[in-house]
Amino acid sequence: MHKKLSLFLVIILVFALLTGCFSLPTSTNTVNYYIDGQLYETRTVFSGSCTQSIPAPKIENQIFVGWFLDPEYTVEFDFSNKILIDINLYAYYTIDAVETTKLMTNKVMKSVVTIQSKSYNTGFGGLVETNSITAQGSGVVIDVSGGYCYVLTNAHVVSKETGYSDQSIIVEDAWGNEFSARIYQNPNSKNPAVDDSYDLALICFKYNSANTDEDELLAEIELATDPAAKSYVVSLGSPLGQKNAITYGSVYGYTKLNQSEAENSANVDFEIIVHSAVINHGSSGGPLLDTAGKLVGLNFAGLESDGTGCAIPLSKIKEFLNIYVYLK
Numbered sequence: 001m002h003k004k005l006s007l008f009l010v011i012i013l014v015f016a017l018l019t020g021c022f023s024l025p026t027s028t029n030t031v032n033y034y035i036d037g038q039l040y041e042t043r044t045v046f047s048g049s050c051t052q053s054i055p056a057p058k059i060e061n062q063i064f065v066g067w068f069l070d071p072e073y074t075v076e077f078d079f080s081n082k083i084l085i086d087i088n089l090y091a092y093y094t095i096d097a098v099e100t101t102k103l104m105t106n107k108v109m110k111s112v113v114t115i116q117s118k119s120y121n122t123g124f125g126g127l128v129e130t131n132s133i134t135a136q137g138s139g140v141v142i143d144v145s146g147g148y149c150y151v152l153t154n155a156h157v158v159s160k161e162t163g164y165s166d167q168s169i170i171v172e173d174a175w176g177n178e179f180s181a182r183i184y185q186n187p188n189s190k191n192p193a194v195d196d197s198y199d200l201a202l203i204c205f206k207y208n209s210a211n212t213d214e215d216e217l218l219a220e221i222e223l224a225t226d227p228a229a230k231s232y233v234v235s236l237g238s239p240l241g242q243k244n245a246i247t248y249g250s251v252y253g254y255t256k257l258n259q260s261e262a263e264n265s266a267n268v269d270f271e272i273i274v275h276s277a278v279i280n281h282g283s284s285g286g287p288l289l290d291t292a293g294k295l296v297g298l299n300f301a302g303l304e305s306d307g308t309g310c311a312i313p314l315s316k317i318k319e320f321l322n323i324y325v326y327l328k
Contacts, residue, residue, distance in 0.1 A: 029083045033067070035091045037228045048082050061100040061291040062093040062232065071230070095232045095248055100291050104234060104246050108293040110219040111141045114172045114238040115157055115181075115203070115285060119164035133161050138237035138286035139171065139203070140295065141218050149207035149218055150184060152317065153285030154300045155199045158183060171205055173218055174244060181205035186327055193324035196267045199300045200312060200320045221287060224294035226313045227273065229253045235277035235299055235309055237286025249277030249309070257301065257310055273297045273311040283309075 027047045033040045033054055045051045056064045067089040069075040077089055120132035137157030143150040151171060160167040169181040184202045185192040193202035207218065227233055228251065235247045254271040273288065279302045288297035288311040297311035322328040 030086045031083060032086075032088045033091070034071070034088060036231050037071070040091070045083050047084055050079060050081065051083055053079050056091045056093075059093055059291065061096045061103060063096050065092040065094055068092050093232070095291060097248060100234060100248070101246060103291075103293045104236065104244075104289075107219070108221070108236065108287075108289065109174050109244045110217065111221040112174065112236045112244055112287060113139045113141065113151055113218075114243060115139050115151070115153055116170045116172070117158045117160075118168045118170075119161035120166050120168070121164055122166060133164070135161075136238070136241075136282050137284040138282065138299075140221050140236075140285070140287040140298070142202075142295075143220055144207060144218055147206060147208060148204050149179070150202055150204045151181070152298060153201055153203060154298070155194050155196050155201045156300070157285045158201050158203055159194060159196070169203060171203070179205040179207065184325070186325060189324065189327060191324065193320075195320060195324065197269065198312065198316060198320045199268050200298065200317065202321070202325060222292075222294045223314060224290050224292070224296045226315050227251045227288075227290060227296040232291050233273075233275050233277050233296065234289045234291065234293075235275075235279050235283065235286060236289065237279060237283035237299060239280035239282040241282065245283075247277045247279065249275050251275045252308070254313070268300070268312065270316060271313075272300075273309075273313055275309045275311065277309050278302070279309040 028044050029047050031043045031045060031051045035057065041054055043051060053067060067077045069077050069089065071090050073090065073092040115137050116134055118132050118134045121130045122128060123130045135157055137153060139151040139153035141149060142152050158169055171179045171181045181203045183192045183194050184204045230250055232250050236244055239245050252274045255274055257268060257272055275288065279299050283299050286299045287295050288299055290296050295314060297313050298317060299309055299311045301310040302308065
């Protein structure tokens with residue numbers, strides 16, 4: 001009886017080794033799970049055994065596809081395979097364009113404005129405008145308080161052009177309301193909030209929300225963090241005269257701008273976000289957002305070759321605001 005039982009156990013063990021995800025615990029391997037380029041979880045498994053898929057965290061307005069063996073998401077991992085070496089797995093998400101568009105339309109567009117900055121000269125004691133030039137761009141509301149609205153945009157959108165004595169800045173919201181704006185200057189600072197080296201400016205205008213329909217209030221944008229490479233982004237702006245055009249893409253990475261390729265002569269000398277959410281003339285100053293509708297950067301240039309977008313990272317925006325607005 002004992003011999004038959006021993007033989008039966010040996011047969012079961014051999015069968016398990018040949019057909020199942022089972023191995024004797026002689027050594028271990030590591031499985032690293034990455035999300036958006038960041039290590040999310042690490043698991044240790046016995047060599048020759050299988051690992052399990054872990055529940056991927058929910059990312060707003062994105063759809064989880066699966067775990068892949070490479071960060072380019074070309075080879076999906078088969079969880080029935082035995083682990084023989086240490087491996088990295090990368091979570092692949094796709095953008096939920098329907099839900100993202102709803103969010104942008106119903107919420108975020110209240111934070112985006114069109115800007116026209118006219119530089120001009122006058123004659124006859126200032127009574128007649130003799131010549132002028134107008135720049136058009138976009139902006140994003142970062143604060144509404146004290147009867148004023150504060151809009152972040154690019155310096156090259158609102159800076160007065162060389163050779164002109166006067167300037168007017170007109171902001172138009174999503175409903176066609178127009179406001180006369182000026183470049184903000186902290187009362188305790190000698191310098192207005194505009195800087196070519198950041199290609200950033202803060203403008204402001206009087207805004208009495210009590211006199212505006214409740215459904216048409218300009219809203220402050222929420223802030224996120226600098227986006228990781230390969231993360232999805234959304235551009236909003238007013239390219240070529242359009243209003244609140246939406247384009248989707250992802251972050252290629254960070255690099256210093258090659259001035260010869262850009263559509264404007266911004267003087268930024270730090271690493272900027274390069275992304276595929278296509279922008280065009282008039283998009284300058286428009287927000288670059290994550291799929292949750294939070295600000296991650298500000299578009300300021302596009303590459304002439306293919307419309308690739310270039311944006312000031314949020315960390316640099318905060319640095320600019322600390323210098324010129326909060327005086328830190």
